[in-house]
Amino acid sequence: MLDDLLAPKYIGWLIDGFLVTLALSALASAAATVLGLMLCLARLAPTRWLAWPALAWLSVFRNTPLLVQLFFWYFGLAALMPQGLLEWLNTPHYWHLVFFDVSWPPFEYVAGFVGLTLFTSAFIAEEFRAGVRGVPTTQTAAARALGLRPLQIWRHVVIPQAFRIALPPLLGQYMNAVKNSSLTMAIGLAELSYASRQVETETFKTFQAFGIATLLYIGTVALIELAGQWVQRRNPTLGAAR
Amino acid sequence: MGSTSQPDTGRGALNTMDFSVIANNLSYFLLGAWPAGPLGGAALTLVLSLCSALASGVLGLVLGVALSMARGRTRRTLLLVLGFFRAIPALMLIFWTYFLLPIAFGLNVPGVGTVIVALSLIGGSYLAHSVYAGISSLPPGQWQASAALGLRPLQALRHVILPQALPIMLPSFLNQWIALIKDSSLAYVIGVGELSFVATQVSNREMVFPTEIFLFVALLYFVICSSLELGAGAIARRYGTAGKGT
Amino acid sequence: MIQINDVSKWYGKTQVLANCTTRIGEGEVVVVCGPSGSGKSTLIKTVNGLEPFDQGSIIVDGTSVGAPDTDLPRLRARVGMVFQNFELFPHLTVRENLALAQVVVLGRRREEAYARGQEYLVRVGLGGFADRLPAQLSGGQQQRVAIARALCMDPICMLFDEPTSALDPEMVGEVLDVMVELATEGMTMVCVTHEMGFARKVADRVIFMDQGAILEDCASEAFFGNPSARPERARQFLARILSH
Numbered sequence: 180m181l182d183d184l185l186a187p188k189y190i191g192w193l194i195d196g197f198l199v200t201l202a203l204s205a206l207a208s209a210a211a212t213v214l215g216l217m218l219c220l221a222r223l224a225p226t227r228w229l230a231w232p233a234l235a236w237l238s239v240f241r242n243t244p245l246l247v248q249l250f251f252w253y254f255g256l257a258a259l260m261p262q263g264l265l266e267w268l269n270t271p272h273y274w275h276l277v278f279f280d281v282s283w284p285p286f287e288y289v290a291g292f293v294g295l296t297l298f299t300s301a302f303i304a305e306e307f308r309a310g311v312r313g314v315p316t317t318q319t320a321a322a323r324a325l326g327l328r329p330l331q332i333w334r335h336v337v338i339p340q341a342f343r344i345a346l347p348p349l350l351g352q353y354m355n356a357v358k359n360s361s362l363t364m365a366i367g368l369a370e371l372s373y374a375s376r377q378v379e380t381e382t383f384k385t386f387q388a389f390g391i392a393t394l395l396y397i398g399t400v401a402l403i404e405l406a407g408q409w410v411q412r413r414n415p416t417l418g419a420a421r
Numbered sequence: 422m423g424s425t426s427q428p429d430t431g432r433g434a435l436n437t438m439d440f441s442v443i444a445n446n447l448s449y450f451l452l453g454a455w456p457a458g459p460l461g462g463a464a465l466t467l468v469l470s471l472c473s474a475l476a477s478g479v480l481g482l483v484l485g486v487a488l489s490m491a492r493g494r495t496r497r498t499l500l501l502v503l504g505f506f507r508a509i510p511a512l513m514l515i516f517w518t519y520f521l522l523p524i525a526f527g528l529n530v531p532g533v534g535t536v537i538v539a540l541s542l543i544g545g546s547y548l549a550h551s552v553y554a555g556i557s558s559l560p561p562g563q564w565q566a567s568a569a570l571g572l573r574p575l576q577a578l579r580h581v582i583l584p585q586a587l588p589i590m591l592p593s594f595l596n597q598w599i600a601l602i603k604d605s606s607l608a609y610v611i612g613v614g615e616l617s618f619v620a621t622q623v624s625n626r627e628m629v630f631p632t633e634i635f636l637f638v639a640l641l642y643f644v645i646c647s648s649l650e651l652g653a654g655a656i657a658r659r660y661g662t663a664g665k666g667t
Numbered sequence: 668m669i670q671i672n673d674v675s676k677w678y679g680k681t682q683v684l685a686n687c688t689t690r691i692g693e694g695e696v697v698v699v700c701g702p703s704g705s706g707k708s709t710l711i712k713t714v715n716g717l718e719p720f721d722q723g724s725i726i727v728d729g730t731s732v733g734a735p736d737t738d739l740p741r742l743r744a745r746v747g748m749v750f751q752n753f754e755l756f757p758h759l760t761v762r763e764n765l766a767l768a769q770v771v772v773l774g775r776r777r778e779e780a781y782a783r784g785q786e787y788l789v790r791v792g793l794g795g796f797a798d799r800l801p802a803q804l805s806g807g808q809q810q811r812v813a814i815a816r817a818l819c820m821d822p823i824c825m826l827f828d829e830p831t832s833a834l835d836p837e838m839v840g841e842v843l844d845v846m847v848e849l850a851t852e853g854m855t856m857v858c859v860t861h862e863m864g865f866a867r868k869v870a871d872r873v874i875f876m877d878q879g880a881i882l883e884d885c886a887s888e889a890f891f892g893n894p895s896a897r898p899e900r901a902r903q904f905l906a907r908i909l910s911h
Binding site: 441560568569584585 | 715717739740741742744746747748752754755756757758767768771772773816817820846881910
């Protein structure tokens with residue numbers, strides 16, 4: 180198994196897959212953070228026309244497996260779409276922007292991105308909610324006593340502090356996004372796990388194929404963890420009060 | 422590298438959905454081929470997740486206790502091992518166990534066993550930290566008082582520490598079970614006939630009702646997980662006030 | 668019975684115990700006092716090995732505490748300790764608190780352990796409280812149960828680490844009364860405490876510590892009766908304490 184190393188061609192497959200994993204996780208994490216914040220604010224809104232639907236939405240996306248969600252977006256949603264839209268999504272498109280060409284990705288990328296983003300955003304929303312809960316109510320009281328209006332209190336006092344508290348768990352969710360991106364292989368997205376399976380099937384060098392993929396995943400997760408610790412050392416105010 | 426079959430039949434709005442496919446295959450969704458064949462579907466999901474929950478509970482307890490009592494190099498090694506299982510994607514670990522277990526045991530391990538082993542290792546690693554946190558949350562005076570009376574560390578754990586720490590940790594165990602219900606869906610990738618696998622099977626067979634099928638399957642998971650979540654909340658509330666000391 | 672020979676201890680670079688040497692004989696009641704941070708709690712915890720020490724030796728009833736082959740749990744079963752925060756086991760009733768160590772460590776039968784526990788419970792004045800949980804007791808009551816729990820092990824000596832410091836003033840008396848009674852019955856006691864009234868009444872000797880070192884170790888009449896002969900630090904301490 181370990182006699183001869185993988186040919187460069189297969190290592191190339193793995194690297195390509197890894198790059199897809201990184202891009203997918205990064206994009207999904209970014210989108211999920213924005214969406215998660217909005218969902219959290221909706222969930223905490225004083226009006227129940229916002230709060231209850233948000234709660235329902237969050238429950239659904241947190242209590243169903245990511246795999247099923249991905250299947251739904253890939254198979255289920257496509258079946259619901261009007262014929263025209265579906266055809267557009269399936270054919271390749273290229274746009275020539277000033278500096279680079281952009282091509283519309285195959286449908287599994289779209290479905291994978293949508294699925295991973297929505298799933299992750301539900302958990303990020305929960306972390307933000309915990310962050311908001313972690314801001315002492317005395318802060319709001321003090322802000323009100325100074326004459327700030329509710330929206331100003333949210334913007335200048337609560338959200339910045341909630342963000343600080345939520346940052347470590349947020350990084351945890353980004354690590355989860357990297358790990359969860361592996362599920363998109365089930366809908367044919369050519370990311371790292373998919374690539375490692377392909378390499379293993381063709382070369383039978385299981386240890387190397389899986390081993391390299393595992394190391395890449397763990398390395399990425401460890402890097403995020405270390406980045407988090409570095410940031411926390413520079414800013415001791417981050418994280419929940421001890 | 423090619424992609425799997427792309428959907429190419431659009432059908433338009435929601436009101437054209439037909440849920441009869443669910444009714445026709447209901448027992449297959451819920452029980453798999455049982456009793457005419459092996460257990461599958463939602464029932465297998467429950468069995469899978471329950472077995473993994475129990476195994477990871479035991480593992481987490483043992484490792485968590487070890488973590489709170491170990492020092493120096495043993496502790497660092499333990500932390501590294503736990504960190505490994507929390508950093509590796511569950512999918513990759515399933516690949517590994519699927520590949521390594523037959524080599525380790527010489528015989529063909531069924532897919533279900535593979536998944537249980539993989540999920541228990543990951544779940545156990547997360548629970549180890551919860552157990553450690555629970556034990557650490559007790560005042561150090563409890564350890565000291567036990568020692569002062571002559572109790573050895575294991576006796577102190579059994580009679581003083583764990584009886585107080587376990588109720589604190591109960592929500593973590595239940596949350597882990599909920600996570601395992603969702604993670605059991607990963608068994609799909611090695612062909613285990615649990616609920617997600619059954620869903621894709623029916624969908625591929627029927628070809629024209631993916632939306633209905635996956636909505637229904639999502640609903641099943643949602644019902645199971647939400648019930649557990651509500652149960653966990655109720656238990657957390659009940660133990661929230663009891664068990665507090667002086 | 669207790670010999671502390673040239674004991675020193677460091678936390679990193681800070682020295683918390685500096686060459687402490689003293690002896691406590693059988694039946695003696697010794698009070699250890701001093702400003703906070705003087706190392707008195709640390710010293711008393713080295714006696715039953717709850718705190719390790721880096722230098723010197725401690726011999727309790729012939730057993731060396733620091734020796735690597737000493738079975739510390741067995742030694743601790745013979746030395747009773749009472750903590751500042753009582754440290755009763757909150758998930759057990761008073762009866763079970765008293766019985767646990769008897770059954771698990773000494774191997775007594777459960778009924779015997781309950782009976783002994785009830786005996787000592789009566790001695791500390793809490794005979795009817797056997798079925799209560801610690802959370803249902805006041806601080807003073809909990810501390811008295813803690814003393815009973817230690818006594819149930821039939822110890823050769825008792826160590827008290829600031830037993831009344833966490834109590835509201837009106838409950839200090841009930842605990843001190845129990846301790847006075849113990850002393851008059853001849854129990855060997857080492858007490859870290861600020862209660863100078865107690866010290867005056869029953870202590871045979873007073874040890875004054877400051878910054879990890881034993882500055883004064885003399886008979887209690889000499890300590891209280893002749894303050895001008897005491898070192899400067901001790902005099903300051905006494906003056907501040909006694910002025911309350």
